[in-house]
Amino acid sequence: MVDRAIDLSCAKCGACTVVCPVFRVDPRESLTARGKMHLLSLPFVGAPSRHFQDIFSQCLLCGACEQACSRHLPITTLITRARGRFPQFYGAHPLQKTVVRKVLASSGLLANLVRAGISLQRINALPVRSGLRLKLGLLEAPVAEVVEKETCYGGKTGNDLSYFPGCLARYLQPSVAAATVRLAEIAGYSLDVPAAQGCCGLAARAAGREDEARELAWNNIQAFAESTGPILTSCASCSSHLATYPDLFQDDPEKSVKAREFAGRVIEFCTFFLEQSDLKPSSRQALKVFYHDPCHLRHRDWGRDNPRKLIDRIDNVERVESPAGPQCCGQGGLFQLGYPETSAGIFQRCADNGLGCAPDLVVTTCSGCLMQWQQGKVEHDLPLAVSHLAILLADCLD
Ligand code: SF4
Ligand code: SF4
Incomplete structure (x- = not known):
């Protein structure tokens, strides 16, 4: 009942399709939030099919569509609720x-x-x-x-x-x-x-x-x-x-x-640390730093620019930004395990974006993004260092 009501309020405007990292790599309408909202509007009979499970598994829960949605639909909640109907094992590496x-x-x-x-x-x-x-x-x-x-x-x-x-x-x-x-x-x-x-x-x-x-x-x-x-x-x-x-x-x-x-x-x-302290970090060597925005900070109004403000406090550090703006890294928790090729395609776009700024160091504030960048650096022999922002700040204060 709830899902039917949600679909009726979907304007089919397509704003969610423009921002979806999965759709950019695999442009099938069914993988967008709009496509999923449509599927949820159909009557359910019996257990969800494998095709249905595949579509609803192919989502990073990044929240980009929710932020763009003109109707403010709770898209990620609806997607996780749909996943709750799945049998125990599904998709690539289900057991893992x-x-x-x-x-x-x-x-x-x-x-x-x-x-x-x-x-x-x-x-x-x-x-x-x-x-x-x-x-x-x-x-x-x-x-x-x-x-x-x-x-x-x-x-x-x-x-x-x-x-x-x-x-x-x-x-x-x-x-x-x-x-x-x-x-x-x-x-x-x-x-x-x-x-x-x-x-x-x-x-x-x-x-x-x-x-x-x-x-x-x-x-x-x-x-x-x-x-x-x-x-x-x-x-x-x-x-x-x-x-x-x-x-x-x-x-x-x-x-x-x-x-x-x-x-x-x-x-x-x-x-x-921005609100409660007057930290004055300084880097021993001149550094060009690229900040990778975690989707969970970027799309949820949790002070997305605060990491940038902290980096700007570091003496001897130049923060570089890509004109294309922030990109998802494709990690998405267990998404990376289930859909490694799509995840790699999303990371490639993200890495190209960062590398275009020729940074010495990429920092982020999410453990998942950190692992994705660390893995990408090793696999593609990327010419930069990768770290968590807390580590950079602590190094610049000791
Ligand atoms: S949460 Fe992210 S990956 Fe999932 S449908 Fe929305 S924009 Fe696409
Ligand atoms: S942005 Fe929201 S209202 Fe527009 S098509 Fe996507 S889910 Fe529907």
């Missing part, structure tokens, strides 16, 4: 996608896997051209020790500023978490990093598993319940998802209040 989602959902399992299985020695044993080696080679080691030592998990620090690093910075790219903690220290804060926090739940929600996403959200709400101050994030995708927790508890008035309180405390680290 399920396993990744399950592993993310269990922080204890992820920590143990990291401790037991991911080491440089094991990565080096893989064949040189192995895709797995390329991906794992991007990770840092020894992972668990670094993050636990440098970010004081489980320690209460005495002030009321908390930190939600997200799974990648916590377990796989701990230098991002360490740099964020260092930035806070330099600005005069120490961070409380509750040990009980887990995955933000974005992967579960993107797969249409609302119950799983709700469970993960509630765990995080409780993990941060001992404090009341701001919750700093260093990943745009986590930030945008944490802010939507109230949507998950609409039918539960008590939890809904707590979810709203929690979401109201979340603040992306660039916005926090």
